[in-house]
Structure formats: structure tokens, C-alpha cells
Amino acid sequence: MEKLQNGYLFPEIGRRQVEHMNKCPDAKLINLGIGDTTQPIPHVIATAMAEHCMALGTPKGYRGYGAEQGNKELREEIAQTIYGGLDIKGTEVFVSDGAQCDISRVQLLFGSNTTIALQDPTFPGYLDSSVIMGRSGSFDERRGEYAKIEYMRCTPDNMFFPDLSSVPRTDVIFICSPNNPTGHAASRDQLSRLVDFARSNGSIIVYDSAYAAFISDDSPRSIYEIPRAKEVAIEISSFSKFAGFTGVRLGWTVVPEELRYSNGSLVLKDFDRIICTCFNGASSIAQTGGLACLSSEGSKAIRGVVKFYMENAKIMAETFKSLGFEVFGGDNSPYVWVNFPGRRSWDVFNEILEKTNIITIPGVGFGPGGEGFIRVSSLGHREDVLEASSRLRKLLE
Numbered sequence: 001m002e003k004l005q006n007g008y009l010f011p012e013i014g015r016r017q018v019e020h021m022n023k024c025p026d027a028k029l030i031n032l033g034i035g036d037t038t039q040p041i042p043h044v045i046a047t048a049m050a051e052h053c054m055a056l057g058t059p060k061g062y063r064g065y066g067a068e069q070g071n072k073e074l075r076e077e078i079a080q081t082i083y084g085g086l087d088i089k090g091t092e093v094f095v096s097d098g099a100q101c102d103i104s105r106v107q108l109l110f111g112s113n114t115t116i117a118l119q120d121p122t123f124p125g126y127l128d129s130s131v132i133m134g135r136s137g138s139f140d141e142r143r144g145e146y147a148k149i150e151y152m153r154c155t156p157d158n159m160f161f162p163d164l165s166s167v168p169r170t171d172v173i174f175i176c177s178p179n180n181p182t183g184h185a186a187s188r189d190q191l192s193r194l195v196d197f198a199r200s201n202g203s204i205i206v207y208d209s210a211y212a213a214f215i216s217d218d219s220p221r222s223i224y225e226i227p228r229a230k231e232v233a234i235e236i237s238s239f240s241k242f243a244g245f246t247g248v249r250l251g252w253t254v255v256p257e258e259l260r261y262s263n264g265s266l267v268l269k270d271f272d273r274i275i276c277t278c279f280n281g282a283s284s285i286a287q288t289g290g291l292a293c294l295s296s297e298g299s300k301a302i303r304g305v306v307k308f309y310m311e312n313a314k315i316m317a318e319t320f321k322s323l324g325f326e327v328f329g330g331d332n333s334p335y336v337w338v339n340f341p342g343r344r345s346w347d348v349f350n351e352i353l354e355k356t357n358i359i360t361i362p363g364v365g366f367g368p369g370g371e372g373f374i375r376v377s378s379l380g381h382r383e384d385v386l387e388a389s390s391r392l393r394k395l396l397e
């Protein structure tokens with residue numbers, strides 16, 4: 001814990017937001033920072049959860065503890081609906097209270113001397129949980145990196161995917177695709193090279209597909225679309241962004257039976273033991289909502305919400321492009337990644353906040369590779385996105 005630098009990124013953004021509001025109480029703040037959803041949960045899904053809640057208040061409908069691994073029907077439904085045709089079994093799907101929580105629980109699978117590689121920039125949960133588990137050396141202020149952690153730089157020059165020929169072997173490789181914050185959805189070719197790399201090195205890939213539902217082209221939505229990926233990859237995902245479940249709390253982790261340690265034992269068996277020891281199962285209310293999300297009516301409604309957010313992303317991307325900025329993301333992800341060459345991202349964050357009352361996220365918060373960029377979320381209300389667009393045009397014109 002002593003090695004951890006600063007606070008976790010998102011509470012730090014929240015602190016700066018409060019500080020700004022105290023300084024300018026009349027400011028009309030627009031929050032395009034933390035990737036929190038804003039659109040109501042579709043009625044068919046909310047109704048399913050409400051009905052479950054009411055049933056809990058009746059002698060017949062009351063239910064206590066469920067299976068730690070998740071409701072059997074939901075496990076099966078995720079396997080069939082999300083992973084249809086990829087031969088994933090319900091018994092390989094572990095339902096959880098969210099991807100963030102599963103990232104830390106998956107970390108419990110590995111010993112403190114485990115070596116870690118991760119994208120730079122990327123979601124800070126992988127790095128901070130690795131540092132907490134004792135997998136890093138000290139933080140090097142000058143480089144902005146922890147010793148013993150392998151930072152795989154992802155920049156416009158390498159199509160935001162690591163050049164694996166220059167990456168040393170590590171035990172575990174964290175990959176997020178579509179990537180938070182760059183918005184890059186890894187191609188089939190990039191992921192095939194990653195699977196070959198992990199297979200030849202005997203590494204385990206931890207693949208976070210929390211934004212897969214936002215992919216609009218033919219990029220893989222799951223690592224298991226790549227042949228033999230089940231021998232090397234765990235996949236973590238979430239209902240948070242596509243279903244608006246950020247507060248409801250529901251996610252899942254897939255551990256295939258084919259995934260084995262070098263001594264031949266099943267990783268799935270260990271993860272099951274960790275879940276039974278450290279987690280008492282996702283809320284039955286949230287799981288009822290999850291099942292409703294995957295119904296034909298629920299998934300149709302959800303596609304409409306995702307489309308709404310991606311229209312926001314287009315507005316934000318066009319805004320910055322029309323002002324002459326180099327813009328990435330926004331087509332397979334609800335995040336837009338904007339380059340401010342030669343400027344420090346915290347300075348850009350501060351200037352935009354001070355002059356337009358808009359919260360963004362400084363790119364360096366996702367790793368040293370994010371310096372000079374900011375991340376803008378499109379998960380906001382349409383009126384806020386349009387207002388932010390007009391304020392940014394005035395500031396940056």
C-alpha cells in the first residue's frame with residue numbers, strides 16, 4: 001500500500017470537481033469525466049428487478065443466499081447470448097458484482113512474485129491492484145512508472161496496440177479492448193498475435209471486455225473469437241456500461257476449462273475456490289436484471305441506449321476534429337481520446353475546467369503513455385454534450 005502513488009484516479013477527479021464547485025458555486029458544471037452512465041435503465045429491465053424485489057417481501061417469493069458462482073440460468077444465458085458459437089459453458093461463467101471487483105479477485109489467483117504486463121495508457125484498476133498485491137517495485141517519479149511492471153506503450157504510432165516483439169515475457173498480461181481510455185478495439189490480427197505470444201510464453205491474458213457492446217465494426221467482441229484463446233485467457237466483463245448497471249452492480253468473469261497452469265492444474269478450480277471463499281454472490285436483484293437485459297426485449301432496448309451514447313461520441317469527436325485536434329476513439333467506445341501535443345494533460349484538464357466548467361480526465365491518469373491527451377466521456381445527457389461542444393468551440397477556436 002505504501003508504494004501506491006497519489007489517490008486512485010477517479011476519486012481524485014471527484015475531489016477536484018468539489019474543489020471547483022466550492023470555488024465557483026454558480027458554475028453550470030458538465031461532467032464528461034468519470035465514465036458513469038446517465039440514461040435510465042430500460043423499463044422492461046427495471047420492472048423485472050422491481051417485481052423480484054416485491055417477491056422478496058412475500059413468504060413464497062423470499063430467497064436467501066444464492067450460489068456464489070451466480071444464478072445458474074444467468075450463467076447459461078451469458079454463455080449462450082454473449083458467447084454464442086464460442087463454445088463457452090455456463091459453468092465457466094462466474095457472475096459478479098462488477099468487473100472492477102473481478103479484476104481484484106482474479107489478482108488473488110496469482111502469487112506476489114507474479115510478473116505483470118499492461119497497456120499504457122489503460123484503466124488504472126489493473127495497475128493499482130497489482131501494486132497492492134505486492135507485484136511492483138517502487139514508483140519512479142521521473143518515468144512515472146512502477147519498477148517490475150511491464151508497461152506496453154499504446155500510441156497512435158503503433159495503432160494503440162503493443163509491439164509484442166519488444167515485450168519481455170511476463171506471467172500475466174492485462175488487455176482491455178475496446179481500450180479505456182484510447183477507445184481502440186483490438187483487431188483480429190492484433191489479438192491473434194497476442195494469443196500466440198501468450199501461448200509461446202506460457203502467460204495468462206486477463207482480457208477486459210467491459211466496452212465490447214460499443215463495438216460497431218467487425219473487431220472481436222471477445223478474446224474467445226480467437227482460436228485457442230481459451231488455453232490462455234480469462235475474460236472479465238460488465239453490465240455497467242451497456243445496461244446502465246454502474247450502480248446496480250453486475251459483471252462476470254469467464255475462466256475456460258482449457259486454461260491450465262504450467263503444472264496442468266485447472267485455473268477454473270482455483271477461481272471457483274476464491275469465489276467461494278471471498279464472495280457471497282451477486283445480488284439476486286441485480287441478477288434478475290441481468291437476465292432481463294439478455295432477453296430479446298431487454299437487449300433491443302439496450303441497443304437503443306448504446307446507439308444514443310455513440311451519437312454523443314460522434315458529436316464530441318466532431319467537435320474536437322473541427323477545431324483541428326487529432327482525435328481517437330469514439331467509434332468503438334464511448335470515450336474520445338484527444339491529443340494536445342506538447343501540453344501536460346493535467347494543465348489541459350485544469351484549463352478546460354476553469355474556462356468551460358467541463359470535467360474531463362487527464363490522460364496521464366491512465367499511465368505515462370497518456371501524457372498530452374485527455375479523455376472525454378460520451379455517457380452524458382445529450383443536452384450536456386451539446387452544451388459542452390459549444391463551450392469547447394468558444395474556448396478552443
Ligand SMILES: Cc1ncc(COP(=O)(O)O)c(CN[C@@H](CCC[C@H](N)C(=O)O)C(=O)O)c1O
Nearest residue numbers: 010034035098099100101123180210238240251
Ligand atoms: C475497462 C474497465 N473495466 C472495468 C470498469 C469497472 O466496471 P464495473 O462497473 O466494476 O463493472 C471500468 C469502469 N471505468 C469507468 C468508471 C471509473 C470509476 C469507477 N469507480 C471505477 O474505478 O471503476 C471509467 O473509466 O470512467 C472500466 O473502464
